[in-house]
Amino acid sequence: MGGSLCCEKPLPPNHVHPCLFPMYLVKVSDFLEMKGTPEPHDILMQKGLLHQWEPGMFTLFVSHQWLGSQHPDPTGQQLGVLRTALRRILEQSLQVEEDLTSIKPAALLDPEQIKRLSKPTLQQIERGYLFIDWFAIPQITARLPGVNEESTRSSAALAVQSIPAYVEAADLFLALVPELLHADTGLICSYSSWLSRGWCRAELWCRLLSNKSDTSIIVIYSTCDAELMFPLVWQRNLIADGLFTVESDRAVVVKLGEAALRGKLETLHIEGPVSHYRFYLACRPRLLGHQPMALDCEDFLRYFHFPSLQEAAEGRSCRDGLTGLLCAVLAGNAHMIRMLAKHRADVNDRLGDLSELGYYETQTVLTAAVKSHQEPPVLETLIELRADLHAQSRSGVGCAFAVRSAEQVQCLLAHRADFQCADVGVATPPLNGVANYADTATVAALLAARCEPDHPRDLDEKG
Structure with a gap:
């Protein structure tokens, strides 16, 4: 397809993430034929290797950490790992499955239940397209000051601001995190350093808070090691705490995370499920780096859409997904934990299936409290109300x-x-x-x- 910059159409408008610049892609088949140091946008455009996104294109968004100050992959090693890993995935010599922690107990007995890439998905990947920033964004810099200021009208600035829209449009999300040395600092870049970067966290959040039915993340550690990300990982890596090359990016990127979370809540409020809606409501202050909200009883019931205190207290996790007690725990509201317990909420209740959110059947409320990074006063409250410190889930996991x-x-x-x-x-x-x-x-x-x-x-x- 290719083409010049003068006649492109951007992605369809999105009420959460506007697209300000067209999404340029490279065919997977063309990428697999490339070698050496990756060439930039303008060269690939001249060669006719760039294609503008259109509905129906199966798209893979590649998130990665730059390995140089002026070039993302000076030696070509990082994208070389991606090429080899993709070939092996397509040949099925590299299986991409959910990580061990995410596997439900029943799947351990029946491997067919383990989540993995399906054959139809592999066929779509083979015919699909890749988004990689170095290929897609004209004259991209290594995040120099001013590149994404609102006053800047360059194509690169508009494309950088459109990254959340590109993530939303993608069908698969790949985190490319092989252990390699940064060309300038000499420091090791890996999964941990990728996860520490503010922009990478923003891309991750936009993916997992999108309204797609499948928001899986494929983590590529090496040419022979790839898996689906544990769903709780993103929740403990806040955008506000991420590392930014340009400090002024922090406030801008935090707003992207806020917009993604707001859009997710708006959709869940209309479409459900109510358990997920209440989960994100409860976690919103923590995810945005804010202090827990000190809601009184009336405000709590209104906020979480419970018709009465009795119903909030009496619901069971296995039936409702998220009870009033679990909402109070995830929101860090010790006052409401006591109030609900006073109305017979069970502090030793077991969770239902919230595996998409990183919480699993038969885990206890106390386990959910520690997993969600609650402060000691919340744990103290549950323990004083006689939560069992030694209770374990079906798989042997306790607090x-x-x-x-x-x-x-x-x-x-x-x-x-x-x-x-x-x-x-x-x-x-x-x-x-x-x-x-x-x-x-x-x-x-x-x-x-x-x-x-x-x-x-x-x-x-x-x-």
Whole structure:
């Protein structure tokens, strides 16, 4: 298709993310034939390798961290990983499945239930198109000051501002995160550093808060390692806390996240499900880096659309998805936790299936509290109301496994939580979960509490 810049049509307007510049794509088949250092937009345009997005094009959005200050991939290694990984995915020698933590217990017995790329999807990928910023955006810079200021009218600035719309238009989202050295700093760039970048977080948020039926993220770690992202990951990586090359980008990009969340809530309010709507309402202050809202009883019922306090208290998670108690916990509202418990809300209630949001059947309300990064006062309230510190889900996950901060560790230890998991045959060693999903300070707090690094269960599995 190709073409010049004078006659393009942008993507259809979107009430959340406007598209200010056309979305340019490269055919997957053409990309697989490329070699060496990737060429920029203007060269690919001259060669007729760029195609403007049109409805019906199966599109893959590639999110990646730049490996140079003036070029995203000076040696071509990063996109070389993507080429090899795509070939292997299409040949089915590289299987892309959900990560182990996301797999439901039933799927462990029946592998057919494990979420993975389907054969029709593989066929669409083979005939599809890629969005990569270096290819798609004319004269893109390494985020120099002023490139996305509203007053700037350059094509590059408009295209950068349109990235959320490009994410919304894409059918698949790939996070390209191989472990490689940055050409200028010499630092290792990997999944962790990609996830720390503010713009990458914004792309991730726009994908997961879009209104598509499938918002899966494919993480490509290497030429032979790729998986679907654990759904809770994005919720603990706030845009406001991300790293930006240009500090002035922070406020602009935070607004993109706010708009994405607002659009998600507007859609869920109309279309449901009500459980997801209440979930995002409860988590909104934390996701946006704000303090929890101090809602009184009347405001709480109105905010979460409960007809009465009794109904908010009596609903069960397995039936309603998100009860009044779980809303109060996720919102960090200790006052309403007490009020609902006073009206017979069960602090030892078990969650229903909220796996799309990172919470799983039979996990406890207390486990949900620690997974959602609640402060110690919320945990203290549940414990005082006799939440069971040692209750575990069907898969053996308890609140000790799910802690997310050193302060949570100290709070649970003060109430004699078991971080040793003496019952080796049943419990999942807490350090396994903490090492995977918390920060180094939390791991250090567990080790300081003499949590055994080489748990007997781990040794049995190694042996």
